[in-house]
Amino acid sequence: MDSEDDMHDANDMDSLDDDYYSEESIVASDEEHNSGDDYDFEDDTVEITSKQQPSKGSLIVRPPMRIRLETGKVKRDNITVYVVDGSVFPSIVAFLDRKREQGKHTTKSKSPELRVQHYTVLSEADIRQLQEDDTTRVSNVLSISKVSASILLRHYNWSVSKVNDDWFADEDRVRRTVGLLDIPVVHFPNLKEVMCGICFESYPCNKIISAACGHPFCSSCWLGYISISITDGPGCLMLRCPDPSCGVAVGQDMINVLVSEQDKEKYSRYLLRSYIENNRKTKWCPAPGCEYAVNFVMGVGSYDVACNCTYGFCWNCTEEAHRPVECDTVQKWIQKNRAESENMNWILANSKPCPKCKRPIEKNQGCMHMTCTPPCKFEFCWLCLGSWQEHGERTGGFYACNRYETAKQQGVYDECEKRREMAKNSLERYTHYYERWATNQASRLKAINDLQQMKSENFLSSLRNNKGHLQIEKLTDKYSMPETQLKFIIDAWLQIIECRRVLKWTYAYGYYLPEHEQIKREYFEFSQGEAEAGLERLHQCAEKELQEYITSAEQPTSAFHEFKTKLTGLTSVTKTFFENLVQALENGLADVDVDSVGCSRTASTKSYGGGSKKKGRGKSRGSGSDPSLEE
């Protein structure tokens, strides 16, 4: 499978190891305190910052360590890895392993791109920790209280770097805007009693509460003021002193002293949510009921994100993950599916209104003699919509409505029929793609379900089959194989689920692929067909054949080993098919060179792991089988 190019890639990645210790590749951490600058990306620089918690599909880098990728240093891949901190080493190794792994399966495209998943899935505890870390950092660097740091960060949408920049540029201005005072503006040292500015009652000084400004209010008025603000929503995070001339911020410390447990909890939730929602690096997972968030580092690669809840989504548009299809296409497709107009098109294309009662009537097949449903019961000719009574010998026979023919010749029905015909064609086209899109979605959901049944308790909560045994456990007992050796089954199912997702979206892609781009379309349909056929064999094998080994008692262990080889092979082959498909679509099928297709092997077709080999297979595409894989 490895082309020469790919082998070079792997070697190049190995050679990067040497760079770790060379002087020029070490970039000093210039601003230890200010790693908030990870908000800013340059086109050719990627910084990966994530948290301790290892999450699926993420690079683990402990902040403030960074991996910096810059273009233009290493010839073949245009990637140089700079190490900020020596202890980042294990992460780099993981990164390289990953890259090497990808090198084996991905074919090279014209502009090599990194396929690193640069995101972290955050649990609520992670979010609190990150928020706490940022707050502490700002608090330490600016020498202000944590509450003040939190207010400041909230004001700056949790961008540590912006806080730092503005603060050190003009501290007074920032303090004024955000409402952080260092000295109170109101003093009443010699008064025995002070009047609350809201209820106008007088209280002894020790019963009066003030924010940093010193404006006096009693605790019950404070309580009312804060509660209303919390009830009104997340605006309470920006709460200020009630005095209209004063802008002093009211922080969480004061709120926690004054309000009910319930309101404290609400406030704290708003604060947590704000950290995700007001921060452009993070988003909540859109799956219903999911409480994870995702921290995403923009710059390179795909937007697809796999949440720990198993839901995969696109970080850019938050729709379900749809790589290799673009967000715009997905939006259009989803809107089209929703659009009521498709129904209207169908009615228009497939029905005519009864000439008498005007109800739409669908004609499946058969003769032109229509009878409307009771109570109307009107009998008419489908072609001319005239009453059937008037049909007969004199109109040229019941089954050859010459009145229609005459009318058609005169052009009476032309426009109307033409529109109907066009609508019908466009609807059939849409239905073709929609059916396949929807069927793959259904298959995918079924596969997810099946996988859950397969998985052991170690992977998921105990989803037992109706016999009360996990299927994998059964296989372990039966063929005396440890569970680790049955991982190939899980891998197969994961591959199926992923492929169903990709395949599904390729139908949306196909629908929007311009009709006139004939060569692209052919190439697309060929790749899609290859991938689909491979997937069908894999799915069939994982679904039906596996079942035999689970249910029947009389299967020799050797047969099961053969099955293992087959399923593993199918998984790997299907994976390759889909990677090719994904790559081709992500390139916008750019490798199909309109001028050279069909006449020569160009550099671009070569990049698909040998164009000639593919074309050879293309001839046998109809049979839907790959001889090397059929047993």
Place this chain on the structure above:
Amino acid sequence: MANSNLPRRIIKETQRLLSEPAPGISASPSEENMRYFNVMILGPSQSPYEGGVFKLELFLPEEYPMASPKLGRICLDILKDKWSPALQIRTVLLSIQALLSAPNPDDPLSENVAKHWKANEAEAVETAKEWTRLYASGV
């Protein structure tokens, strides 16, 4: 009766409104409902509304002062999101009076009047004077 447990704040505010009225502003509670005020604002001098008497009705909702007084359709930020319980009836009425001195055609109640004002201020001022004379002079 609605007046029986009137908050002390409202009583104090009312007393002060009656004993030390702001210049050009009078506000007196209705006898049946102490939360309901009849307000009169004199058109500020040097404004087109000079000589006019503008009548308003003001109502203090149950949540007052946590919620703002209710005052009909007046586009004033402190009656909406900028309300603070530390503001008072007096401050609200003073703000309205100030609005008569410096109308804000960018946040109008009547789109037509605002357009007129922006297109030809002198003419609009004349209209305002005319309408003040016709509809807001005394009685």
